[in-house]
Each structure stands twice: as C-alpha cells, then as structure tokens.
Amino acid sequence: MISFWFRGMIRDKARFLFPFTVVTIGVALVVCLVGFMEGVFMGMIDMTANLDSGHLRLVNQSFYDEEHLRPLDRSLANQRETRDWLVKHSDPEVDWAPRIRWGAILDVPDEKSETRSQTPVVGMAMDLKSPDSEEIQRLRLKSSLVQGTLPKGSNEMLMGFQLAEVLDVSVGQPITLIGQSFDGGLVADNYQVVGLVRFGITAMDKKMVLIDLASAQSTFYMEDMVTDWLGYFPSGVNFDHYEEVKGSMKVGLANWSPPKDWAKDDSPIILSIRDQQNIGAIMDKFQVIKGFVVGVFTFLMILVLWNAGILSGIHRYGEMGLRLAFGEPHWKLILTLAMEGLWVGILGSLAGSLLGGSFAWYLQEVGLNMGDSFAQSGLMINDIVRARVTVGGFIQGIVPGIFASVAGTLVASMAIFKRSEANLFRELEAG
Amino acid sequence: MSENLITLEHVSKVYRVGEENFSALNDVSLEVSKGAFMSFVGPSGSGKTTLLNLIGGLDRPTTGKVLFKGTDLENMSRDKLAAYRRENIGFIFQTYNLLPVYSVYENVLFPLILNGLKENQVRERVEAMVAKVGLQDQINKKPAQLSGGQCQRVAIARALVKDPLLILADEPTANLDSENSHQILNLMQTLNQEFKAAVIFSTHDEKVTRYIRREVKLEDGRISWDKPRNGTEIET
Numbered sequence: 001m002i003s004f005w006f007r008g009m010i011r012d013k014a015r016f017l018f019p020f021t022v023v024t025i026g027v028a029l030v031v032c033l034v035g036f037m038e039g040v041f042m043g044m045i046d047m048t049a050n051l052d053s054g055h056l057r058l059v060n061q062s063f064y065d066e067e068h069l070r071p072l073d074r075s076l077a078n079q080r081e082t083r084d085w086l087v088k089h090s091d092p093e094v095d096w097a098p099r100i101r102w103g104a105i106l107d108v109p110d111e112k113s114e115t116r117s118q119t120p121v122v123g124m125a126m127d128l129k130s131p132d133s134e135e136i137q138r139l140r141l142k143s144s145l146v147q148g149t150l151p152k153g154s155n156e157m158l159m160g161f162q163l164a165e166v167l168d169v170s171v172g173q174p175i176t177l178i179g180q181s182f183d184g185g186l187v188a189d190n191y192q193v194v195g196l197v198r199f200g201i202t203a204m205d206k207k208m209v210l211i212d213l214a215s216a217q218s219t220f221y222m223e224d225m226v227t228d229w230l231g232y233f234p235s236g237v238n239f240d241h242y243e244e245v246k247g248s249m250k251v252g253l254a255n256w257s258p259p260k261d262w263a264k265d266d267s268p269i270i271l272s273i274r275d276q277q278n279i280g281a282i283m284d285k286f287q288v289i290k291g292f293v294v295g296v297f298t299f300l301m302i303l304v305l306w307n308a309g310i311l312s313g314i315h316r317y318g319e320m321g322l323r324l325a326f327g328e329p330h331w332k333l334i335l336t337l338a339m340e341g342l343w344v345g346i347l348g349s350l351a352g353s354l355l356g357g358s359f360a361w362y363l364q365e366v367g368l369n370m371g372d373s374f375a376q377s378g379l380m381i382n383d384i385v386r387a388r389v390t391v392g393g394f395i396q397g398i399v400p401g402i403f404a405s406v407a408g409t410l411v412a413s414m415a416i417f418k419r420s421e422a423n424l425f426r427e428l429e430a431g
Numbered sequence: 432m433s434e435n436l437i438t439l440e441h442v443s444k445v446y447r448v449g450e451e452n453f454s455a456l457n458d459v460s461l462e463v464s465k466g467a468f469m470s471f472v473g474p475s476g477s478g479k480t481t482l483l484n485l486i487g488g489l490d491r492p493t494t495g496k497v498l499f500k501g502t503d504l505e506n507m508s509r510d511k512l513a514a515y516r517r518e519n520i521g522f523i524f525q526t527y528n529l530l531p532v533y534s535v536y537e538n539v540l541f542p543l544i545l546n547g548l549k550e551n552q553v554r555e556r557v558e559a560m561v562a563k564v565g566l567q568d569q570i571n572k573k574p575a576q577l578s579g580g581q582c583q584r585v586a587i588a589r590a591l592v593k594d595p596l597l598i599l600a601d602e603p604t605a606n607l608d609s610e611n612s613h614q615i616l617n618l619m620q621t622l623n624q625e626f627k628a629a630v631i632f633s634t635h636d637e638k639v640t641r642y643i644r645r646e647v648k649l650e651d652g653r654i655s656w657d658k659p660r661n662g663t664e665i666e667t
Contacts (some may be wrong), residue, residue, distance in 0.1 A: 001544050003550070004537070004540070004541075004544045007533075008532045008533060008538070011532040012532045019462070068493070116506070217600070238489035309473065317532055318528055321528075322522075322528050322530070323545070324513075325487075325489065325516065325518035325522055326517060326522065326541075326542055326545055327509045327513045327514060327517025327518070327520070327545060328545050329512075329513045329514075330509070331510075389573065408489070413470075421484075421488075421489040421490065421512075422484055422489055424489055429442065
C-alpha cells in the first residue's frame with residue numbers, strides 16, 4: 001500500500017514538489033545557519049580557550065580577582081607538585097599548560113639606544129621551547145608566523161604584526177620590557193623580536209606579545225612560579241564534561257595540602273571556560289538564540305506546509321472523497337497522508353542537508369573574511385569566520401524538517417476528520 | 432425466490448435545512464435481491480441519492496432500518512461501515528472519479544489495495560478485469576488520455592474487481608453520448624450476469640430503463656411504483 005501511495009506522491013507535482021522544495025530550502029537554511037552560528041561561536045570559544053582561558057583553569061583566587069592588574073605576587077609556586085596534583089585529580093585526557101599573564105611597558109630603542117617609541121602591552125608567557133609542549137600547535141604559531149622564527153633561545157619575543165607596524169619594529173629589533181617583578185620591584189630586561197605573528201584576531205595582532213615561560217620567570221623573578229594552569233580537553237569533548245571534571249577537582253581542591261612554597265593566603269580556584277569572561281552566559285544565550293532560530297524556521301515551515309497541505313487537500317478533494325466512499329477509514333486516510341508527509345519530510349530533509357551541508361562545508365573550508373568588521377571590536381574572534389559542520393547541526397535541521405512536514409500535513413488533514421460521508425455522492429458528482 | 436441482499440424497513444430520512452426540516456425519504460420499504468439489475472428513477476430531489484447513501488452505508492436513516500443480508504447497518508460503527516463499503520460495495524459515478532496520477536491498471540488496482548491486498552497477488556486479476564472491459568491496450572494510459580466512455584469502463588472495472596455483492600451506480604451514463612451509453616449499459620448488463628453482483632442505478636436516463644429488470648420510481652421521498660422490466664437490450 002505504501003508503495004502505491006508513494007508512486008502517486010512522486011508523480012503528483014502539486015502534492016510533492018512544492019512541500020519537498022519547502023522542506024529542502026528550510027532544512028538547507030537551518031543546517032547552513034546552525035553550522036555558521038556554531039562555527040563562529042565555537043571558533044570564538046576555541047580561540048578564547050587556546051589563547052586565554054583554557055577549558056579549565058587553576059588560578060589563585062586573589063590573582064583572578066585583580067587579573068586586569070596582573071598581580072604577579074599572587075602567582076602559584078611549585079610547578080612540578082602542582083602539575084602532579086592536576087594530572088592526578090583531573091581527567092586523564094586533559095593537557096595542563098602553565099602560563100604567566102604579564103603586563104609591561106615595551107620600550108623600542110633607536111640605534112643610539114635611546115627610546116624611539118613606547119607602549120604598554122599585555123603579554124602571555126608559555127612553554128614555547130619544550131619538545132613535548134603543545135602550545136605552539138595549540139596557538140598555530142608556526143602557520144601564523146608572517147616573518148622570522150619561533151623563540152629558540154632565552155629572551156626572545158614574538159609580536160603581533162600590527163603592533164610591530166605601529167611601533168615600526170621588524171625582526172631582530174631589540175626591545176626592553178619595563179615592568180614589575182614578582183615581589184613588587186621594578187624590572188627591566190632586554191628582549192629581541194624574533195618573529196612577527198598574525199594571530200588572525202585583530203585585538204591580539206594589535207596588542208599581544210608572547211615570550212617563553214622560562215624567560216618570563218627570569219625577567220619577573222618568578223622562578224618555579226606561574227600565574228595560571230590552563231587545562232585543555234581534546235576537541236569534541238562536550239562542555240558538560242568540563243563542568244563534571246571541574247566539580248570533581250573542586251572536591252579534591254578542598255582536601256588539598258598545598259605545596260610547601262605556597263603562601264599561606266594562596267587560595268587556588270578551579271574554573272571552567274564557562275566561568276570566565278561571561279562566556280557561560282554568552283553560551284546560554286547562544287543556545288537560546290539557536291533554539292529560537294530553529295524554532296522560527298520550523299514554525300515557518302509548518303505554516304507553509306500547512307497551507308501546502310490545504311492546497312493539496314483541495315487539489316485532491318475528489319481523491320479523498322473517493323477513498324472515504326470506497327471504505328478507507330478516516331484514521332487510515334490521515335495515516336497515509338502523515339506517511340506521505342513523513343516521506344516528503346525525509347526526502348526534503350536529505351536534500352536540504354546535502355544542500356545546506358555543502359554550503360556549510362564550503363564555509364568551513366574556505367571561511368568568510370570579516371576582519372574589517374572585527375577590526376574595532378576587540379572580540380577574541382578569528383578574522384576569517386568559518387562554519388562548523390557537525391552531526392548536531394544536521395540533526396537540528398533534519399528533525400524539524402521531518403516534524404514540520406508531518407505536522408503541516410496533519411494540521412491540513414483535520415478537515416478530513418470533519419468530512420461527512422453523507423455528502424460524498426453529491427461532492428463526487430460535482431467532479 | 433431470490434435471497435434478499437438489502438432490506439429497507441420503513442426508512443425515513445429528515446435533513447435539517449436552516450430552521451426547517453426537509454424530508455428526503457418518507458417511510459420507504461424495499462428489498463433488493465442478490466444479482467438484481469435495477470434502477471431508482473425520479474426527478475431531482477425525489478430521494479434517489481439519499482437512498483443510495485443509506486444502502487451504501489454513507490448515511491444513516493432518521494427512522495427505520497437498513498439491513499444488509501439481515502444485519503442492521505444502524506448498529507455498525509463508522510469504521511465498520513467503512514469496512515462494509517470496502518468489502519461489499521462498488522461505486523460508479525457520473526464523473527468517473529478516476530485518480531488522475533494513476534494508470535488504468537493502477538486505478539483498477541486501487542480498491543484491492545484499500546482491501547489490504549498486495550499488488551503482486553492481484554496483478555493478473557486486475558489485468559483480466561481491464562481486459563473484460565476492453566481496455567487491455569490502454570492499460571498503462573492515464574485517465575487524461577482516455578475518452579469519456581473509456582473512463583467509465585475503467586470505473587466499471589474498478590467497481591467490479593473486488594467482486595462486490597452490490598454496485599451503486601449514480602447516473603453512470605449522464606456524461607456519455609448515446610452510443611457510449613449503450614455500450615456501457617451493455618457491458619454492465621453482461622458483467623452483472625457474469626459476476627452476479629447486484630447493480631442499482633440512480634438515473635434520469637431513459638436508455639437505462641431498457642436494460643434493467645426492475646424499476647423503482649421515487650417521488651417526494653416515497654416509492655410511487657416498483658415494477659419489473661424485461662431488460663431485453665442485452666447484446667451477447
């Protein structure tokens with residue numbers, strides 16, 4: 001029976017082509033839009049995590065409270081013990097990376113060693129020289145280098161290329177960092193710019209300087225100390241898992257006997273990416289917006305398909321009457337219509353997924369350069385925004401596509417329930 | 432004496448039209464035997480279609496009983512009435528009501544599909560039925576490619592293919608020219624004798640009268656006469 005009605009459905013353009021096209025376009029738009037939104041948002045989250053927040057972060061509470069001041073005296077000592085504790089008490093998949101967030105005045109001397117220009121900078125120190133360090137890969141530094149090399153020796157510096165342009169600095173330029181040491185004293189240390197980096201994030205290209213962790217510890221008198229431990233999960237791990245691991249680490253943290261060199265008032269806290277920079281609230285809003293977008297598209301599809309169903313009902317008025325007269329029960333008639341809706345939904349969703357998925361894939365591979373728009377925004381977002389093709393994106397397109405098709409058909413079929421057999425002869429004679 | 436297929440006992444049907452009651456049938460009693468070949472005649476509004484509705488289980492009487500082989504249709508649920516039509520009744524309409532996207536073969540197959548039969552089980556039966564109405568050469572054509580007479584032949588094949596006990600034919604020749612009307616009536620008469628399905632026409636058409644064996648005339652919802660006819664126009 002199904003094949004019989006399916007044959008009729010495929011042949012009848014009025015009852016197949018229009019709803020099929022609506023579902024295809026609707027699903028394609030949802031898949032593409034969700035892919036693009038996911039790509040932009042997750043790109044921003046990934047970038048924030050890689051550069052700044054980690055997926056998990058261990059930091060001294062007092063440092064975190066005054067983070068904007070870079071209070072290096074609130075750093076955490078005893079790297080090895082701290083790392084051992086983190087590895088033991090977190091998920092084995094997490095890679096822990098020590099970082100120092102620092103701030104300083106960057107002094108560019110001329111050939112007579114007199115100040116040519118100065119600017120305050122925010123900097124990050126990370127392990128750029130250990131062979132097993134993931135940091136270079138994490139920040140894609142090799143591919144981001146526009147000039148020079150990565151630091152190999154001590155007191156070598158990578159600089160955002162736009163900052164270098166502003167300061168008129170090129171590779172090989174000596175630089176003096178003037179800042180505050182761990183214990184509050186003034187420090188001045190000489191560095192050499194060995195590479196210019198295009199992070200792809202305008203805010204960072206304009207302001208960021210990277211140095212090796214060991215050099216920073218030497219410059220700021222922070223032997224065996226870091227300001228942060230950032231934890232990274234492999235890609236694809238759900239955000240909920242971050243929270244689970246954070247929860248279990250919090251329990252461990254409460255029972256932790258701190259290493260011997262820690263200050264008495266050191267009070268480390270564990271944060272997930274959601275806890276930082278208002279990202280949790282942004283994520284929740286993003287989910288609401290995404291749900292709203294999918295909901296609106298689904299509603300619109302139902303609306304259009306409902307109307308298509310009504311038009312089809314008029315177009316097939318005679319057929320429905322005939323089927324009722326010939327003894328097809330109302331419920332079965334509606335069931336076959338729902339099956340048709342299901343088929344249209346499935347075929348339209350597949351076609352829409354292919355179409356929307358292809359476009360999303362193109363946007364994922366090629367991306368869209370929005371650097372000009374982001375230039376003044378300060379957002380930690382890549383200039384080239386990319387879609388992200390995910391199974392979830394397809395599900396969010398396909399399920400509403402099928403639902404809308406069946407729901408639209410069923411709503412339109414309600415008239416069949418009300419149709420009285422007593423009038424069928426007259427109606428059918430009317431042609 | 433023939434066994435009764437349909438029995439109507441003091442059947443009345445009243446419709447509510449606005450504030451008024453309209454009596455479409457008034458105390459009609461009637462028996463239809465198995466294999467009957469008969470017609471309801473009468474002017475518009477005389478109650479012919481209402482009578483077909485009641486016999487076909489498409490409507491229920493206001494008072495009285497409609498019995499099918501002794502079973503009161505009144506006691507049947509909506510689904511049971513649908514099953515009654517599906518299994519026992521074939522319909523033929525003035526405007527053919529063929530499904531336009533399906534071929535001749537598929538249109539004839541359609542009632543069997545509704546009865547839950549699989550296409551591969553009934554393919555030969557459908558092809559044989561199409562051949563009986565003389566359309567074997569047109570079997571893959573769509574209704575739009577057929578003449579009016581050919582469409583009505585398809586409708587006849589569709590009504591008969593499930594081997595029903597009763598066929599209700601509402602003005603089957605009204606849209607056909609004289610020659611096609613005679614051909615269709617001849618065909619129906621032949622098939623009535625072959626398949627033993629009772630056929631009830633509802634018609635204005637004088638030509639039908641020459642083929643049937645019984646004529647029931649309705650006026651104002653009442654039977655004004657019920658008389659036998661010789662049905663001599665059969666061509667074999």
